[in-house]
Amino acid sequence: MAPPKDLMEKIVHLAKGRGFVFPGSEIYGGLANTWDYGPLGVELKNNIKRAFWEYFVHGRDDMVGLDSAILMNPKTWEASGHIAGFSDPLMDCKSCKARVRADKLVEEFGEERPENWCGEKTPSKDMLAFVVKKGIPCPECKACNWTEPKQFNLMFKTHQGVTEDSGTAVYLRPETAQGIFVNFKNVLRTTRKKLPFGIAQIGKSFRNEITPGNFTCRTREFEQMEIENFFDPEESPWEEIFEEFKIQSLYFIEKILGIRSEHLLLRDHAKDELSHYSKGTTDIEYHFPFGWGELCAAGAYRTDYDLTQHQKFSGESMAYQSDEGKKCIPHVLEPSFGADRLALAVLVDAYHEETLENGETRIVLKFAPRIAPIKVAILPLMKKDGLVEKADEIAKSLKFLGNIEVDISGSIGKRYRRQDEVGTPLCITIDYETLTESSVTVRKRDSMKQKRILLEDLPMYLHRKIYGEIVGE
Numbered sequence: 001m002a003p004p005k006d007l008m009e010k011i012v013h014l015a016k017g018r019g020f021v022f023p024g025s026e027i028y029g030g031l032a033n034t035w036d037y038g039p040l041g042v043e044l045k046n047n048i049k050r051a052f053w054e055y056f057v058h059g060r061d062d063m064v065g066l067d068s069a070i071l072m073n074p075k076t077w078e079a080s081g082h083i084a085g086f087s088d089p090l091m092d093c094k095s096c097k098a099r100v101r102a103d104k105l106v107e108e109f110g111e112e113r114p115e116n117w118c119g120e121k122t123p124s125k126d127m128l129a130f131v132v133k134k135g136i137p138c139p140e141c142k143a144c145n146w147t148e149p150k151q152f153n154l155m156f157k158t159h160q161g162v163t164e165d166s167g168t169a170v171y172l173r174p175e176t177a178q179g180i181f182v183n184f185k186n187v188l189r190t191t192r193k194k195l196p197f198g199i200a201q202i203g204k205s206f207r208n209e210i211t212p213g214n215f216t217c218r219t220r221e222f223e224q225m226e227i228e229n230f231f232d233p234e235e236s237p238w239e240e241i242f243e244e245f246k247i248q249s250l251y252f253i254e255k256i257l258g259i260r261s262e263h264l265l266l267r268d269h270a271k272d273e274l275s276h277y278s279k280g281t282t283d284i285e286y287h288f289p290f291g292w293g294e295l296c297a298a299g300a301y302r303t304d305y306d307l308t309q310h311q312k313f314s315g316e317s318m319a320y321q322s323d324e325g326k327k328c329i330p331h332v333l334e335p336s337f338g339a340d341r342l343a344l345a346v347l348v349d350a351y352h353e354e355t356l357e358n359g360e361t362r363i364v365l366k367f368a369p370r371i372a373p374i375k376v377a378i379l380p381l382m383k384k385d386g387l388v389e390k391a392d393e394i395a396k397s398l399k400f401l402g403n404i405e406v407d408i409s410g411s412i413g414k415r416y417r418r419q420d421e422v423g424t425p426l427c428i429t430i431d432y433e434t435l436t437e438s439s440v441t442v443r444k445r446d447s448m449k450q451k452r453i454l455l456e457d458l459p460m461y462l463h464r465k466i467y468g469e470i471v472g473e
């Protein structure tokens with residue numbers, strides 16, 4: 001079933017109200033399309049990044065990690081093709097001054113985008129002629145009065161050092177991948193890995209997007225979680241590695257992050273939408289409230305393009321030599337996830353409104369327990385008779401589970417509702433029996449069922465509920 005249209009508004013409202021995501025630099029009137037993660041948002045995003053690292057890096061013996069610099073030698077971007085090819089064709093409506101992406105305009109009008117419309121090589125005269133021939137109007141004022149498209153490079157340019165001459169120009173990286181490619185030989189030398197193996201990294205990327213929007217889905221500053229898998233295509237067919245990562249990417253999103261499978265689909269890129277480095281890309285799309293859209297790339301077959309380019313531009317050999325003495329430039333299969341986009345999809349997918357027996361509406365975020373921002377909330381029934389102190393003592397003993405909250409304000413019903421709304425999977429009530437019988441009541445978020453558990457059994461019980469269960473298994 002399609003998510004309701006007003007769901008995005010509800011998510012944005014809840015995210016701001018409960019401390020998941022705030023508008024960026026809000027006290028100064030904000031800065032368009034920038035967002036800050038609040039106390040619960042940072043927990044959620046960190047849990048997603050940690051889950052990625054545990055599953056793809058620690059969970060595999062053919063994967064190692066890296067954390068490379070955002071600012072790189074500008075030659076990197078000449079070699080990678082981003083200076084020449086990482087651009088969008090922009091055209092302006094001469095009547096109302098609206099600025100649009102020529103390729104998106106054509107697509108949204110329902111026309112097939114002519115092949116080879118991406119990159120700086122497409123003659124802008126041809127683009128304009130096509131748009132005029134098809135009579136494609138401005139979405140704002142409906143006039144068909146366009147300027148010739150201009151290629152607009154999406155990389156943010158800045159200057160290193162104190163002068164602003166071109167000699168010191170540097171770029172904020174538009175993908176984390178290049179940090180991995182330029183370190184390929186360093187990693188090989190220090191880990192003595194054999195092909196096939198992968199290098200993963202999590203970090204910020206920056207793109208001067210023409211049409212950012214839909215909350216945190218498309219922003220100019222975002223975090224990526226990328227993996228470059230290096231292999232010899234004569235030893236390991238790329239199709240097999242591609243298949244393996246499609247399965248693992250889906251498993252990660254569905255079973256570990258808990259996004260429902262009916263809201264996901266795999267989509268192969270058409271030839272004309274492939275990035276300049278890719279011979280084949282498959283996205284995982286998510287059914288956002290604003291429609292189906294790219295969630296991540298389950299895989300892009302980058303061939304030996306990047307390592308060959310870096311070898312050419314740096315003069316350093318990027319060749320791998322096997323134990324048998326066979327040399328090759330490794331090929332690459334790349335799954336690439338956006339941490340912010342995943343966090344948004346997790347939020348949207350977790351959002352539920354339920355009508356209770358008494359007619360009240362319960363808002364509940366049904367996060368997979370392992371990625372919930374608060375793992376356990378501890379609720380003393382009264383503020384007196386030592387119940388708060390007991391709650392603090394139990395909270396301390398459960399810190400090993402992650403983020404634990406002691407919540408003492410409001411009626412117990414109100415506190416349950418508050419914890420449901422931020423997706424806390426388990427609430428523990430501390431009552432007088434806790435003092436006399438050494439037991440607590442554990443309430444489950446989704447079923448709202450309660451169970452009495454002895455304090456000595458509590459840590460194991462909670463650990464199993466939070467980390468032991470894989471969604472749907």
Ligand code: GAP
Nearest residue numbers: 175177217218219222295296297336337338341
């Ligand atoms: N290294 C390959 C690469 O960067 P991509 O499809 O351009 O491929 C990969 O980006 C993922 O990064 C996307 O699927 C998305 O999750 C995330 N991403 C890309 N641009 C983004 C943006 N402007 N805002 C938020 N996330 C973005």
